[in-house]
Amino acid sequence: MSVAKYQVFLKTVECGSFTAAAREMNFTQSGVSHAIGSLEEELGVPLLIRSHGGVTPTADGRALLPYFEKMCAMQHQLEQQVADLRGLETGLVKVATFTSVSEKWLPNILKTFQTHYPHIEFELLPSNFNNEISDWVLHGQADCGFISLPAPVEKYLDCWLLQRDQWKVIVPCDHPYADRDPFPVSALAEEPFIQLEEGDDYEIMAAFDEMGIRPNVKYIAREDRTILAMVSEGLGISLLPELMVRHSPTPIKVCHAPLHFYRTIGIGVKDKKALSNSTRLFVDYVRTWVAENGNT
Numbered sequence: 001m002s003v004a005k006y007q008v009f010l011k012t013v014e015c016g017s018f019t020a021a022a023r024e025m026n027f028t029q030s031g032v033s034h035a036i037g038s039l040e041e042e043l044g045v046p047l048l049i050r051s052h053g054g055v056t057p058t059a060d061g062r063a064l065l066p067y068f069e070k071m072c073a074m075q076h077q078l079e080q081q082v083a084d085l086r087g088l089e090t091g092l093v094k095v096a097t098f099t100s101v102s103e104k105w106l107p108n109i110l111k112t113f114q115t116h117y118p119h120i121e122f123e124l125l126p127s128n129f130n131n132e133i134s135d136w137v138l139h140g141q142a143d144c145g146f147i148s149l150p151a152p153v154e155k156y157l158d159c160w161l162l163q164r165d166q167w168k169v170i171v172p173c174d175h176p177y178a179d180r181d182p183f184p185v186s187a188l189a190e191e192p193f194i195q196l197e198e199g200d201d202y203e204i205m206a207a208f209d210e211m212g213i214r215p216n217v218k219y220i221a222r223e224d225r226t227i228l229a230m231v232s233e234g235l236g237i238s239l240l241p242e243l244m245v246r247h248s249p250t251p252i253k254v255c256h257a258p259l260h261f262y263r264t265i266g267i268g269v270k271d272k273k274a275l276s277n278s279t280r281l282f283v284d285y286v287r288t289w290v291a292e293n294g295n296t
Contacts, residue, residue: 003071003072003075004035005035005036005038005039005042006039006068006071006072007025007072008021008025008027008032008035008036008039009035009036009039009047009048009061009068010065010068010069010072011024011025012032012036012048012055013048013055013056013057013061013065016054016055016056017054017055018032018033018036018055036048043064045058045060045064046058046060046061047060047061047064048061069139069141070140073139073140073141074140076092076094076140076143077140077276079091079092080092080143080276080277080278080279081276090119090120090278091120091121091276091277091278091279092120092121092122092123092278093120093121093122093123093143093144093276093278093279093282094122094123094125094141094142094143094144095122095123095124095125095142095143095144095145095146095282096125096126096127096132096133096136096137096141096142096144096145096146097124097125097126097127097133097145097146098126098127098128098130098133098146098148099126099128099223099224099225099244100165100224100241100243100244101146101243101265102124102126103244104243104244104246105243105289105290105294106124108289108293109285109286109289110122112289113282113285113289116285117278117281120278120281120282125141125142125145128196128197128222128223128224130147130148130151131151131152131153133145133146133147134147134151134152134153134154134157134268135153137157137268137269137270138153138156138157138270140270143269143275143276143279144267144268144269144279144282144283145267145268146162146265146266146267147159147265147266147267147268148203148263148264148265148266149161149264149265149266150264151268154268156270157268157269157270158268158269158270158271158272159266159267159268159269160266160267160268160283160287161264161265161266162265162266162267162286162287162290162294163243163264163265163290163294163295164262164263164264164265165241165242165243165262165263165264165265166241166242166257166260166261166262167203167204167207167239167240167241167242167257167261167262167263168239168240168241168242168245168254168255168256168257169182169183169188169237169238169239169254169255169256169257170227170228170231170237170238170239170240170245170252170253170254170255171183171191171231171237171252171253171255172231172232172233172234172237172252172253173232173251173252173253174234175237175253177255178253178255179253180255181255181256182255182256182257182258183255183256183257183258184258185211185213185258187237188208188211188213188215188237188257188258189213189214189215189216190216191216191236191237192216192218192219192235192236192237193215193216193217193218193219193236193237193238194217194218194219194220194221194227194230194231194235194236194237194238195215195217195219195220195221195238196220196221196222196224196227197220197221197222203261203263204239206261207239207257207259207261210259210261211258211259218235218236219235219236224240224241224244227240228240228244228245228248228250228252229250231250231252232250232251232252239257239261241263242254243265267283267286267287269283
């Protein structure tokens, strides 16, 4: 059986349709459908439920999913090890990352890194959930990941601190307290608040606990960019990391919080002693780049 078919199946489940998976993998839709059908025939079990709304895994598909993930991760590790043995500065680095890093840091990091190592390729795995990124690194689905520290599984990873990122209050440009700096504690408790989806809001909730107030949560959003847009439209106020709001094209007003709160951005790997050469080169480069450019 071909690992490539496992990769097609995993991407199809992730995307929820043959069309979306084909677009992501630069395949034809018929090619994706044929690969899945061939895999089902080889295994002798149906893997997907097909409908007009897309595809979902069958019970058998869900049961086999972690084994396919493990096989793909092992294939990736094998390819990296072969490149290392041949002494080549090549390979594929899978980088898990959250929005602010992928938008504010990674374009410049990748551009300059590839002037030095043009034969190293990258696959970016986006997520706005710190736990998900940590799990991807821990289970080999990502070679490294940008995470907020401390992370629940940090004791199982090797991590390097990159930068402390201050939380900022963001408000509409015409908000009556837009020019108050720091932003009043009482207003943080009273104003309609737009909160990150539960699971990645623990740092914000800890900040409110320290101030002795509870936010007036009116909306819950999954992505930083959604919160920026909602605040700009006057739907409420929020707290976001400085990295996300610095130089933001969205029209908002950025204020200091009543107390200084920080998230700590780090980069983690499963085992620094077992890194592929390409991943080691990238992690070392990230640490140097952030030290020199992270606050610009």
